[in-house]
Amino acid sequence: MYGPQSRVVKSGGCEIVSPLQLIVATRRFQYLKAIRMNYYIEIHSPIGPLHITCNEAGITELHMGSKAPAPGAKRGHTLLDRAVEQLTDYFAGKRAEFDLPLSPRGTDFQRKVWQRLREIPFAHTSSYGEVAARVGNPKASRAVGAANGRNPIAVIVPCHRVIGADGSLTGFGGGLERKQWLLEHERAHAKS
Numbered sequence: 001m002y003g004p005q006s007r008v009v010k011s012g013g014c015e016i017v018s019p020l021q022l023i024v025a026t027r028r029f030q031y032l033k034a035i036r037m038n039y040y041i042e043i044h045s046p047i048g049p050l051h052i053t054c055n056e057a058g059i060t061e062l063h064m065g066s067k068a069p070a071p072g073a074k075r076g077h078t079l080l081d082r083a084v085e086q087l088t089d090y091f092a093g094k095r096a097e098f099d100l101p102l103s104p105r106g107t108d109f110q111r112k113v114w115q116r117l118r119e120i121p122f123a124h125t126s127s128y129g130e131v132a133a134r135v136g137n138p139k140a141s142r143a144v145g146a147a148n149g150r151n152p153i154a155v156i157v158p159c160h161r162v163i164g165a166d167g168s169l170t171g172f173g174g175g176l177e178r179k180q181w182l183l184e185h186e187r188a189h190a191k192s
Helices: 019-036 078-091 108-118 128-134 141-149 176-189
Strands: 009-011 014-016 039-043 050-055 058-064
Touching: 039 078, 050 078, 058 078, 108 128, 108 141, 128 141
Parallel strands: none
Antiparallel strands: 009 014, 039 050, 050 058
């Protein structure tokens, strides 16, 4: 449990560990407990209600529409306050990028795709094939589409900026009307 270099001494059926091992184990437990604690808030926006969740490490989800909080989740957190402020600025046309720590759950490939989505400039679009090339696998456009569809942090991780190779609007978890609204909103507020 404490690694190959640990010295655990058994005494009367109990394990005795060094003070350093105890500190490391305690901090690891506190960290794991902190990232498992979830917080939430629901706000109204021009595209309808947004349900936002976070843990101590970062924003974990931005869901379009109302959603019941996870069991044990607590309402409100300073990180959620920052997210609400930045989203309010975004919808008012005053913000083009988000500066928030993110903690999405996904595979390594999905997280790589989501990072590339954050690199698509405000008011611009990329095709699934272009994103696939940016993640180092130009033939993985379908896998990129699947990862895009599983993006848990909509708007902040701008999956709405990914379009079909022919320029058409394609699937979007929040609905194509929201995707179109977000793209038009960004074009209207783009600085030339």
